[in-house]
């Protein structure tokens with residue numbers, strides 16, 4: 001069996017605690033505040049088993065949101081995305097997830113395209129110059145018609161309803177469970193028209209969604225109990241992340257979704273939404289460790305010391321940045337220069 005080459009810790013590695021359900025619980029006891037840790041417990045990744053579940057030349061995607069600058073967390077994601085794609089003989093789609101018009105900025109998009117080029121990660125579909133040239137199918141704000149068409153099918157199936165609830169109202173109705181905001185279904189039978197100014201929600205049944213994470217193994221999630229009926233369009237007219245991603249992954253033939261552990265709890269609802277949208281074979285998901293600023297805080301876009309642009313200005317080379325990122329999550333036992341074209345060596349036998 002081919003296994004991912006990772007530093008093999010003799011004892012349980014330092015990092016956030018993980019519960020048996022595979023969902024990271026941050027804030028483990030006894031950790032020094034501000035210390036840099038390497039993310040959650042590392043699981044082996046069986047490349048042959050992953051390949052057996054995927055079509056030939058499987059497509060995956062790198063999908064940053066232009067709400068800030070690229071940082072080491074994005075570089076880790078790029079290492080996993082390109083590394084697995086190349087090791088599997090697959091292809092990478094570049095997608096700019098700018099569905100949130102209030103938070104996204106064209107300047108951030110330009111920055112992330114420049115940083116990606118500088119690092120040397122080359123997408124197979126929607127190259128960076130295609131985004132710079134203007135409207136591009138890889139950019140969510142240029143896909144309004146695709147989302148309209150997709151939501152139209154759900155509306156025709158009677159699965160979408162209008163919701164006038166504010167976040168505060170949902171919080172107040174949701175009780176004391178603070179792990180996630182759960183929508184209690186207040187407007188399910190209210191008959192609000194699907195106008196501008198109201199949220200659009202997708203009716204979810206209460207089934208348990210089972211899936212096999214490519215790194216973490218068997219998972220089971222109950223989206224209706226976790227989050228309730230999912231918002232597909234917010235009151236400002238933005239398509240939501242959950243909806244846009246489910247539509248795009250299906251429309252762009254993405255067979256393998258490679259993303260950080262922080263998104264693991266939302267995988268069941270993505271699989272369920274894709275099925276309701278008409279996807280017959282669900283994507284295979286691989287959730288990878290996060291670069292943590294501290295045991296209780298994941299790296300954010302405001303952590304300038306780990307921004308790719310900042311490191312670049314400090315004189316780092318692309319290979320040094322990639323090697324440092326790989327070491328932060330245990331893909332290398334220590335930082336060393338690693339070029340973007342060589343990241344598949346981390347995943348090959």
Ligand SMILES: [Zn+2]
Pocket residue numbers: 162163164165185186187188
């Ligand atoms: Zn409501």
